[in-house]
Amino acid sequence: MPSIERLKDMLLEGTGARLLILPALALIGIFVVFPVIWNIYISMTNYALTGPRARAYEFIGLENYVRILRDPSFYNTLRVSFMFTVFSAIIGQAFLGLGLALMLRAKEPEGVLGKITKALKITASILVFIAWIIPEVVAGYAWSAITSKGGLISMLLGINDDVYVRYPFETIVVANIWRGTAFSMILFTAALEGIPQYIYEAAEIDGAGPWYRFRHIILPLISQAILVDFILITIWTYGVFTMPFMIVGPSGQGGVAQIWTLYVYYDAINVYEVSYAATAANIMFLIVLAMIIVYLRAIGYLKKW
Amino acid sequence: MAVVVLRIAKIVALWTLLVVIALFFGIPLVWLVLSAFDPNASPEFRIPSTISLRNFMLLAEPVSGVPPLMWIVNSAIISTLVATIVTITSILAAYVLTRYSFRGQGAMLTAFIVFRLIPPLILALPIMILYRSWGMMDTIHGLVLAMSALILPFTMMIAESFLRSIPVTYEEAAMIDGCTRLGSFLKITLPLAAPGIATIWLLSFVTSWSQFVLPLMIIKTPSLMPASVGLQFFFGEYGRVEYGKLSAFSILYSLPVLIVFLTVQKYLKRGIAGLVSR
Amino acid sequence: MTTVELDHITKIFPPKTVAVNDISLKIRDGEFFVLLGPSGCGKTTTLRIVAGLEKPTKGRVYIGDRDVTELPPRKRDVAMVFQTYALYPHMKVYDNIAFPLKVRKMPKDEVDKRVREIASLLGIEELLDRYPRQLSGGQQQRVALARALVRHPKVWLMDEPLSNLDALLRIRMRAEIKRIQKELKITTIYVTHDQVEAMSMADRIAVMNKGRVLQVGSPREIYHKPKTLFVAGFIGTPPMNFINVVFGLEKDHYVLRGKTFKIIISDEMGRIIEKKLGVDKEVVLGIRPEHIGIVEDRGRRENNIVEAEVYVVEPLGTETIINVKLDDTIVKVRTIKEVMFEPGSKIKLYIDPQRIYVFDPATEKVLV
Numbered sequence: 001m002p003s004i005e006r007l008k009d010m011l012l013e014g015t016g017a018r019l020l021i022l023p024a025l026a027l028i029g030i031f032v033v034f035p036v037i038w039n040i041y042i043s044m045t046n047y048a049l050t051g052p053r054a055r056a057y058e059f060i061g062l063e064n065y066v067r068i069l070r071d072p073s074f075y076n077t078l079r080v081s082f083m084f085t086v087f088s089a090i091i092g093q094a095f096l097g098l099g100l101a102l103m104l105r106a107k108e109p110e111g112v113l114g115k116i117t118k119a120l121k122i123t124a125s126i127l128v129f130i131a132w133i134i135p136e137v138v139a140g141y142a143w144s145a146i147t148s149k150g151g152l153i154s155m156l157l158g159i160n161d162d163v164y165v166r167y168p169f170e171t172i173v174v175a176n177i178w179r180g181t182a183f184s185m186i187l188f189t190a191a192l193e194g195i196p197q198y199i200y201e202a203a204e205i206d207g208a209g210p211w212y213r214f215r216h217i218i219l220p221l222i223s224q225a226i227l228v229d230f231i232l233i234t235i236w237t238y239g240v241f242t243m244p245f246m247i248v249g250p251s252g253q254g255g256v257a258q259i260w261t262l263y264v265y266y267d268a269i270n271v272y273e274v275s276y277a278a279t280a281a282n283i284m285f286l287i288v289l290a291m292i293i294v295y296l297r298a299i300g301y302l303k304k305w
Numbered sequence: 306m307a308v309v310v311l312r313i314a315k316i317v318a319l320w321t322l323l324v325v326i327a328l329f330f331g332i333p334l335v336w337l338v339l340s341a342f343d344p345n346a347s348p349e350f351r352i353p354s355t356i357s358l359r360n361f362m363l364l365a366e367p368v369s370g371v372p373p374l375m376w377i378v379n380s381a382i383i384s385t386l387v388a389t390i391v392t393i394t395s396i397l398a399a400y401v402l403t404r405y406s407f408r409g410q411g412a413m414l415t416a417f418i419v420f421r422l423i424p425p426l427i428l429a430l431p432i433m434i435l436y437r438s439w440g441m442m443d444t445i446h447g448l449v450l451a452m453s454a455l456i457l458p459f460t461m462m463i464a465e466s467f468l469r470s471i472p473v474t475y476e477e478a479a480m481i482d483g484c485t486r487l488g489s490f491l492k493i494t495l496p497l498a499a500p501g502i503a504t505i506w507l508l509s510f511v512t513s514w515s516q517f518v519l520p521l522m523i524i525k526t527p528s529l530m531p532a533s534v535g536l537q538f539f540f541g542e543y544g545r546v547e548y549g550k551l552s553a554f555s556i557l558y559s560l561p562v563l564i565v566f567l568t569v570q571k572y573l574k575r576g577i578a579g580l581v582s583r
Numbered sequence: 584m585t586t587v588e589l590d591h592i593t594k595i596f597p598p599k600t601v602a603v604n605d606i607s608l609k610i611r612d613g614e615f616f617v618l619l620g621p622s623g624c625g626k627t628t629t630l631r632i633v634a635g636l637e638k639p640t641k642g643r644v645y646i647g648d649r650d651v652t653e654l655p656p657r658k659r660d661v662a663m664v665f666q667t668y669a670l671y672p673h674m675k676v677y678d679n680i681a682f683p684l685k686v687r688k689m690p691k692d693e694v695d696k697r698v699r700e701i702a703s704l705l706g707i708e709e710l711l712d713r714y715p716r717q718l719s720g721g722q723q724q725r726v727a728l729a730r731a732l733v734r735h736p737k738v739w740l741m742d743e744p745l746s747n748l749d750a751l752l753r754i755r756m757r758a759e760i761k762r763i764q765k766e767l768k769i770t771t772i773y774v775t776h777d778q779v780e781a782m783s784m785a786d787r788i789a790v791m792n793k794g795r796v797l798q799v800g801s802p803r804e805i806y807h808k809p810k811t812l813f814v815a816g817f818i819g820t821p822p823m824n825f826i827n828v829v830f831g832l833e834k835d836h837y838v839l840r841g842k843t844f845k846i847i848i849s850d851e852m853g854r855i856i857e858k859k860l861g862v863d864k865e866v867v868l869g870i871r872p873e874h875i876g877i878v879e880d881r882g883r884r885e886n887n888i889v890e891a892e893v894y895v896v897e898p899l900g901t902e903t904i905i906n907v908k909l910d911d912t913i914v915k916v917r918t919i920k921e922v923m924f925e926p927g928s929k930i931k932l933y934i935d936p937q938r939i940y941v942f943d944p945a946t947e948k949v950l951v
Binding site: 406472474475477478479480481482483484485486488492493496497 | 597634635636655656657661662663665667669671672673682683686687730734740
């Protein structure tokens with residue numbers, strides 16, 4: 001029989017101490033891994049939110065998958081999600097973020113002009129940052145308000161109506177650019193700061209113009225950051241739920257702006273078809289997983305540089 | 306002469322761009338602040354004719370039977386619990402990951418990257434289904450556990466890199482000086498990691514504070530709701546929105562996040578830069 | 584009485600890096616024992632096994648007559664000075680030194696007495712209120728020594744403690760560590776890759792390479808009677824010269840033949856080689872740079888004078904190192920005379936056959 005001393009040693013000195021990882025693994029196992037697996041099971045049943053199918057549901061195999069692949073609304077949400085991600089993440093956040101990072105790095109002239117430039121830079125970057133960190137529901141509320149009838153945006157566009165009803169897709173794209181640009185800005189700023197000053201100076205002495213410097217010196221040096229940024233914001237934008245939910249609602253204004261997260265929520269909560277929603281979620285999860293694998297490959301590849 | 310003109314043109318162009326950006330990002334925020342102090346707030350963008358704190362005062366009065374301030378208190382309780390659970394479990398796990406080597410360690414780290422990137426909705430849906438059969442729907446502990454698990458992969462990576470940056474030699478020295486292996490970690494490394502631990506606690510606190518999807522799916526009773534979902538009750542029936550009160554509430558609700566990010570700002574940039582060269 | 588004994592220690596890091604390969608050592612009570620070898624030879628791992636920071640894959644460790652193989656470091660009563668000193672950054676110098684005593688729950692006034700005692704022994708009384716980051720490298724070093732010695736451990740372990748100091752300080756600390764060790768009569772194991780450090784401090788040295796102990800002995804033995812090519816080449820500044828030659832028998836002499844020279848060796852030496860290897864065999868001739876003479880007047884000796892071409896001359900002040908080309912090998916010659924030779928000029932060297940070593944190139948073991 002092991003003595004108390006031995007047991008104590010085991011926990012304090014080695015073998016046993018490894019068990020300290022268990023709480024974390026248990027949490028992840030029960031509330032992350034198991035739900036993902038459960039979702040697969042649910043998608044093969046006819047589980048519903050209410051009614052008899054909520055209490056006694058049956059296994060129906062791949063029926064939901066067959067059904068969803070014939071469902072035009074599913075293809076609609078696929079298309080909307082894709083467009084939303086491309087416009088909001090790559091075209092919006094990444095480019096705006098890069099542009100901002102470059103602007104923040106621009107040389108400040110001496111004297112008053114420089115002080116003004118600096119003040120403008122700080123103001124702009126703080127606002128971008130705040131937009132990113134405030135709770136998502138608050139951001140969603142603010143955007144739904146200013147795009148409402150009588151709000152500033154509808155005034156500027158000259159329409160006497162809710163902008164998010166008239167242009168739901170455009171509204172959530174712009175709102176999400178507003179929300180997410182800070183990440184790219186910070187990432188690129190860090191990447192630009194990683195370039196030693198002497199490289200800029202050497203290029204300037206060599207007589208390289210601004211565009212040439214950007215194209216042939218800065219761009220190659222931050223290409224890793226660009227790659228990582230593209231992949232990460234694509235994954236995150238693809239999974240966005242809260243702001244669009246607040247602005248256009250789960251139906252996405254009759255499907256026009258119904259990205260897949262709204263589609264899943266709508267199916268599960270508004271029309272009670274939980275297993276059908278789970279089916280959609282699983283298919284979408286496969287797509288995220290593919291993107292994550294690309295990310296892992298990318299950072300693995302970058303490590304070898 | 307031409308050079309001076311060109312230089313000035315350059316500066317003006319930069320200014321214009323910066324102003325446009327500041328406007329784009331600032332308008333929703335400024336509207337939020339203005340309307341919070343406007344007793345007759347509407348979507349309209351305007352300087353309030355009278356500036357008052359009335360909207361803030363009204364938050365003590367019930368909306369749908371619950372005073373909105375209670376949602377903020379709920380959020381504080383939930384987030385404190387989540388942050389504490391997450392900090393302790395991720396430090397312990399990171400200790401094992403950085404101080405021991407075992408089979409499957411690399412795979413485990415990779416798995417954590419994957420978990421961190423899963424959209425929350427993918428988990429919220431099955432968790433809701435499971436909670437319905439586990440009797441954990443509409444419970445604070447159910448929400449706290451699920452939220453902790455959701456945030457854990459993120460904080461664990463931070464904890465891991467923090468602990469990795471503290472040399473093991475200190476612990477070895479302490480072991481020779483008479484500590485147990487675990488004791489040397491608690492006495493030496495943990496105090497050294499204190500800034501990192503505080504950062505982890507704060508970041509998990511604000512992440513949980515802002516989380517929306519999980520409470521939306523799990524909590525149905527208004528008096529149990531955190532602020533993120535309690536906020537929906539300001540949207541009345543028939544599209545009537547109480548803008549003034551909602552803006553005031555939004556500002557109160559956003560304040561802790563702003564304060565936290567101000568304090569961890571420096572670390573944040575390092576963390577983001579670390580995503581490229583992990 | 585504290586001896587340390589390693590009994591057939593092997594350490595394999597998964598998957599299959601053999602860091603320490605079947606080492607057996609007996610360290611005597613009060614001895615200053617140095618583990619010497621190039622980086623990656625397993626000396627630090629060996630030390631860490633003694634400390635209890637690593638568990639040996641095979642073999643036993645004894646401190647005194649106690650088997651400590653399964654014991655954690657804190658139960659072994661050893662102290663260790665790390666290469667990086669590992670001073671706790673968040674504790675003042677006083678608390679750093681007091682830490683090992685406080686952990687053992689020693690009464691406060693006793694702790695205080697001991698800390699001040701050891702601080703005065705090392706001359707760091709004025710530093711007690713500072714934090715480690717406020718100290719210079721040399722001061723940190725002293726604090727690390729103090730922390731290790733404050734609780735009068737049975738065994739004192741040091742892992743390259745001087746390698747982070749500048750050259751002058753290193754020489755001073757060498758003497759100081761040796762002085763303290765002799766004063767406290769504490770059994771000490773010291774790891775270093777610096778053979779000068781080893782030669783100047785050790786009572787005995789174990790030379791290690793590739794996880795094995797090649798030779799154990801006093802500094803004199805290691806210097807004068809190296810058992811292998813590696814040991815011979817590792818000790819001495821500059822290290823021993825090695826020249827490929829053929830061992831043969833000419834008329835009635837045993838000789839070592841190079842391409843351009845010939846050395847006659849004693850019959851006694853020759854017979855031993857002949858017995859071990861046979862004649863007309865390739866061997867390696869080893870001679871230390873300080874045992875090669877420069878011949879100025881040629882009349883005095885006739886045998887064992889070789890002619891070589893000067894390659895580079897390094898004047899070092901107290902001595903001069905002359906690099907010469909003999910056959911295809913660069914041979915270093917050390918002399919205390921202030922001499923100057925033009926590169927490319929010819930020079931005559933006397934090789935004393937009494938001070939040469941002959942190695943078997945296949946086994947790398949010494950023949951004579």
